[in-house]
Amino acid sequence: MKSTLDDGRASHRLGRLALAPLLLTTTLHCGGADASHANASGTGGAGGGSEWVGGALAEPECSPGTSGNPIVAGWYADPDMKFYNGVYWVYPTYSAPYDSQTYLDAFSSTDLIHWTKHSRVLDKVNVSWATRAIWAPSPIFRNNTYYLYFGANDIQSDGQLGGIGVAKSNNPGGPYVDALGHPLISKFVNGAQPIDQNIFIDDDGQAYLYYGGWGHCNVVKINNDMISLDSSSFKEITPSGYVEGALMFKRNGKYYLMWSEGGWTGPDYRVSYAMASSPLGPFPKVGTILSQDAAIATGSGHNTVINVPGTDNWYIFYHRRPLGETDGNHRVLAYDRMYFNSDGTIKPVEMTSQDNFCDGNALGWTTYGATWTVSNGRYVTQQAPDAKALLNTNFAALSYEADITPGASGDAGLIFRVSNPGAGLDAYKGYYAGIAAGSDRVVLGKAGGGTWTQLASAAVTIDPNVTYHLAVVANGDRISVYLNRSTVPSVTAIDSTYTSGALGLRAHDSAAAFDNVKASKPPGxxxxxxxxxxxxxxxxxxxxxxxxxxxxxxxxxxxxxxxxxxxxxxxxxxxxxxxxxxxxxxxxxxxxxxxxxxxxxxxxxxxxx
Missing domain, CATH: 2.60.20.10 (Crystallins)
Structure with missing residues (x-):
């Protein structure tokens, strides 16, 4: 399977688009080498179909939320977090079968980009009554002490030992030790299973614990000692659609209650919210702000939020399941920017597919045919016959872009709508758009059935070791390739052979570097x-x-x-x-x-x- 790019000076093979056996396991990421990407543009209404290039303006290089999801390696879920002394701390559930959930890890960061793991900040050996299902930690600092509220044992009735406990430490990284020797809440009150706790301290100093499973949500006042509660203050505040994962935060005098709906392993897991003028409600549902995305991930839910101190920048941290994962415990930590409307309501959150490699890793990428490394904020491969890096995504209509630095020979570019990547040369299918310094060309083509078909190409000066911005817009059967953010495509083609599939990067006979990778669905x-x-x-x-x-x-x-x-x-x-x-x-x-x-x-x- 060959493609000849011949401008009269050089003959250049694109080579095989086959992939070695792939085990795609994660999602896509992005960033921006300069301060902005091209704005979305298009026509609609009587003018016909839409056309868009690049997507929305990107955040500045290395800003929070631009270095890709998942944010850390491993299976984790149910994150909660706090900002302690200039450091962000995330405390998630270790996502495994219940009998293996016997400890909690934490992750810290000074910039929401680079994360340090702190292993076993809480372990069942320090909680005499906890045996399994240690879930959903919720942190707080008070009384010169770090507290961590947690669920354990997944009790199914009042006759079982377990429920919500509280541990304490003199260090946010632990070790945390049980503060009571027994659960803080061990009974079903108002029908709420004692799990999924979230601690909140209001501006007047009153602490509240929001919690509950089995479709019921309670709030109860916590005393100033943070290890006892006002047993007369239990109140059911269950909003419409509530299942689990209660979260409370406050912004501009308004109280926001968030929760998860649907089944945590099902196709309908999502995050909704309510607003109130009191921490005790009532909490009428406003809407859903985070849903599953068949192009990126499923199982998105059980969230927390964080405000960057001194700003009105907010982020939602949550867990999600990579596409194709059938094990319910295979969940990863992710976060995205969260925006508010002028009336205080929250705009729907879009799961992002971007990576600018500022975090120094390539979590979510699966590589083939060569060694890939993150070096100086770029994803780099050495010269090889056919080097690929793929992401477990499934985009149909899409805008896909990256900054690409090709070597002196060969070509480098973007692959998209890829299917059957691990089935061998004859079964591999997908499109490729690339640039070739060896023959000064932009090319668009497809692979399938062991053959390569060039759909379009154009003569364009491509210098080696120079960075170019390459973008692909695929809307139905219309595919356009743009170079250096031009509003006029370098090449276009009409082809409906492949309708959706994974995204990735490719270099053929070329040492190449990639940066600021971003994919999105069109804005319509x-x-x-x-x-x-x-x-x-x-x-x-x-x-x-x-x-x-x-x-x-x-x-x-x-x-x-x-x-x-x-x-x-x-x-x-x-x-x-x-x-x-x-x-x-x-x-x-x-x-x-x-x-x-x-x-x-x-x-x-x-x-x-």
Whole structure:
């Protein structure tokens, strides 16, 4: 399988796009070599389909949230955190079978980028009554002491030993030792299983513990000693949809209660929230802000939030499950930026797919064909016949970009919509967009069935050891490749062979370096040919689209079977091509369109907030 890039000076092989057996296990990341990326741009409404380049403005290089998820190695869940003396401390559950959950680790960071592991900050050997299922630690500092509230033993009735305990230490990194010799809360009150505790101290000094499983949430006042409670103050505050994972924080005088809904191993795990004027509620549900993303990860939930001191910058820390993982305990720690509207409500959080390698690691990447290393904030591979690094993602419509520094020979670039990566040369499928210093070309092509097909190429001066920004926009069957943030593509092609798949980096016969990798879905509603967000995915911005305009955007008549709707958007699907006939309204992601509407779309109106 070869490709010849010949501009009259040199012949250059792209070589094999086959992958050695892959074990894809994680997700994608990003950053920015300079202070910004290209703005999203596009046309919608009567103008036809959307086109976007690059995505939203990136954060400055090495700022929090730009160095990729997961943030640490290993299986962890249920994070809570505090900022102690200039250091951020994250305390998660060790995610394993219950009988193996006998200790807690912690992680510290001064910049939310580089993390140091602190092993076994709490161990069952220091808690006489805890035997298993040590869960969901919640930290606080008071009385010149560090406290850690935790659940243990997963009790199923009042007759069992276990519940919520409290340990203390003179150091945030432990060791923490049981402060009581027995649980702080050992009974079911108001139907709430005593798990998933979150400690909160209000501005007036009153401490509260929010907790509860089995669909019930309680709050109880904690005394100033932090190891006893006001037993007369138990109050049920269960909001609509509550399952577990209570969290309380305060911003601008408003109290925010967050919680997780759905099943922690199921397809519907998510984070919702309520707002109140009192720490005791009431807490009417406002909405859901973090949901699963079939392109990046599943099982997103049980969160905490952190405010960067002296700023209004907030981040949500949570756990999620890599795509394809069937073991419920295979969860990783992640975090993303959290934004507020002017009225204090929270904007839906988008799971990010980015990596600028500022953290010095390449967590989430699986490499093949060569040795890859993180060096000076870049992901580097030495010259090899075919070097690849892949991420466990599944994007259909996408914008994908990176800064690429090719060597003097060969070529380097981006692979996307990759499937069957571990099945050998004949089964590997995917697209590739690359730049070649050896032949001064930008090329776009595809691999499949053991062959390489060039879809488009263009003569462009590419100097070795110079960094270029390469971006791919794939919307349905329209694929465009942009160089150095130009708004005009260097090459384009129409091809619908591959509809979705993993993303990655590739270098062929070239020493190459990669940086500021970023992938995102387009900023609009995405229509899919098949149920479950399968088949071609085509994004449309807000606007009104007749049948002719849908056709121009690549959407045939009576075609759509599933739909992704951004939070706050509304999509109205019409039976006829001129906005007449039966109308179906969608305000949320719909993995399978109702039977009466399936494959019936002939025109559509899309409304953005």
């Amino acid at each position: 509603a995405i229509f899919y040919a098949d149920g479950g967000y399968g088949g071609l995915g085509i994004s449309l911005n807000a606007g009104s689209y007749t049948l002719a305009q849908l056709n121009a955007a690549g959407i045939p008549n009576d075609w759509m079977s599933s739909l992704r709707v951004p939070a706050g958007w509304t999509v109205q699907v019409y039976q006829n091509g001129d906005f007449t006939g039966t109308m179906w309204k969608f305000t949320a992601d719909t993995p399978l369109i109702p039977q009466d509407a399936n494959d019936k779309m002939s025109s559509v109106k899309i409304f953005a907030p």
